[in-house]
Amino acid sequence: MDYQSQPKKNAFSTAALLMGILSLISLCTIIGPLVFGSLGIIFAVLAHRQNQKMGAETIIGIVTSAIGCGLSVLLLVVSLVAGITMLADPTYREELNKMTEEVYGYSFDELMEETYGYTLDEMLEEMNYE
DSSP: OOOOOOOOOOHHHHHHHHHHHHHHHGGGGSSHHHHHHHHHHHHHHHHHHHHSSOOHHHHHHHHHHHHHHHHHHHHHHHHHHHHHHHHHOHHHHHHHHHHHHHHHSSOHHHHHHHHHSSOHHHHHHHTTOO
């Protein structure tokens, strides 16, 4: 019987693919895709160095890892900009202060000053965001 030998799979290629998939699955955590995506890219580079050619698993691993990292950074930036914009809006701040006071007994502004030693207005002024 003549069996054709199957080419050996590279463990780094499989790891790159797995990390890329995990980076996409963990997008809701924002930080997870950065970790998994970075590891996926590192594993793909290591797989490429071992084989000297990029297999399908390695390419898919790099692509999914890069997409996961990129979307995570995008979500992080959008969240920060939206949060700062909402905190600068007086109507939103008023509602936030009411809700925080109902739940914790302190307004958000009082809680911020007690915890960090400065008010939200001072922080927004320092950031030149008015």
